[in-house]
Amino acid sequence: MHTREExxxxxxxxxxxxxxxxxxCPWDRKQTFESxxxxxxxxxxxxxxxxxxxxxxxxxxxxxxLMEHVVFYSMLGEEEGRFDVADVCDTQSxxxxxxxxxxxxxxxxTMAGCPAWTVSSSELVINDRGQVVYADEQNANTPNPTTAxxxxxxxxxxKQRERxxxxxxxxxxxxxxxxLIKAYRIQDKARNVGFDWQKKEDVWLKVxxxxxxxxxxxxKGDQERSAKELGDFLFSIINAARLYHLNPDNALESTNxxxxxxxxxxxxxxxxxxxxxxxxxxxxxxxxxxEAKAKENK
Numbered sequence: 044m045h046t047r048e049e050x051x052x053x054x055x056x057x058x059x060x061x062x063x064x065x066x067x068c069p070w071d072r073k074q075t076f077e078s079x080x081x082x083x084x085x086x087x088x089x090x091x092x093x094x095x096x097x098x099x100x101x102x103x104x105x106x107x108x109l110m111e112h113v114v115f116y117s118m119l120g121e122e123e124g125r126f127d128v129a130d131v132c133d134t135q136s137x138x139x140x141x142x143x144x145x146x147x148x149x150x151x152x153t154m155a156g157c158p159a160w161t162v163s164s165s166e167l168v169i170n171d172r173g174q175v176v177y178a179d180e181q182n183a184n185t186p187n188p189t190t191a192x193x194x195x196x197x198x199x200x201x202k203q204r205e206r207x208x209x210x211x212x213x214x215x216x217x218x219x220x221x222x223l224i225k226a227y228r229i230q231d232k233a234r235n236v237g238f239d240w241q242k243k244e245d246v247w248l249k250v251x252x253x254x255x256x257x258x259x260x261x262x263k264g265d266q267e268r269s270a271k272e273l274g275d276f277l278f279s280i281i282n283a284a285r286l287y288h289l290n291p292d293n294a295l296e297s298t299n300x301x302x303x304x305x306x307x308x309x310x311x312x313x314x315x316x317x318x319x320x321x322x323x324x325x326x327x328x329x330x331x332x333x334e335a336k337a338k339e340n341k
Contacts, residue, residue, distance in 0.1 A: 047156050058128065061114045076119055083112045084219075095296055133163035140175040142201045145187045145194075147173030166206070177206065199235035212236055224292050226281045234285075243286035246279070253279045301339075308335035 064071040086108045093101035117128035148160040148169050168178045188194045199212050216228050240246050257272040284291040309331040313320050
């Protein structure tokens with residue numbers, strides 16, 4: 044692994060490379076905040092794919108792509124005289140230190156090779172307990188969590204204390220998040236302020252209730268109401284997954300990949316037989332599907 048100095052040097056090299064591209068590359072010169080946005084979204088999904096596959100070499104490459112976008116946006120901000128990459132890093136450091144007020148950021152806790160802890164915002168100070176607080180609220184009295192669960196349970200409350208942060212618990216959920224992930228995040232944020240089932244087993248009554256209502260609307264043939272009830276049912280099953288500490292997005296993607304593998308097997312076998320899938324009976328396709336399942340299980 045690299046030393047701290049080597050890491051800083053590597054980051055500086057990336058800044059220099061991106062600065063050169065902005066000056067000399069026609070494509071880079073024409074980019075704006077708006078034009079880069081779809082590319083950034085694409086890079087996030089490419090990173091998600093690499094993480095799902097467990098391919099750390101690809102994870103490294105995709106992290107590099109995302110880091111380049113952070114540098115690029117910071118460069119655009121600097122050109123407009125609004126902020127630069129140092130402001131981005133300082134703002135993030137201040138935010139993390141403020142939200143982790145149970146950690147001692149005092150002068151005696153500095154890590155080896157690092158300078159003394161500081162804050163960049165003039166609104167913040169490190170008090171005599173080592174907490175990062177607003178200068179006019181130096182006597183902050185907050186709980187001291189010792190487990191990850193305890194940290195999560197008070198996370199939203201700490202975020203709400205930020206004066207320039209989100210004004211409500213759910214306002215921090217990006218509108219452009221994929222719907223399945225958004226539902227999970229909405230429910231998780233609500234949980235962090237105490238809005239949750241007391242017993243996780245109780246969620247199944249809600250799931251069955253939503254499924255019954257969905258089926259009832261389907262029988263009536265009302266497409267609009269059926270769609271609404273489908274949404275309610277999906278929201279409830281995602282809620283159940285969360286309560287049982289299962290990630291529904293990861294679970295669904297695993298099933299997607301499993302279907303793709305098995306369907307691909309059926310396609311290949313069909314071609315080997317000199318036939319077309321559309322001309323085969325469902326029973327014949329099911330036989331090939333069962334073969335694919337058996338091979339996977341083996």
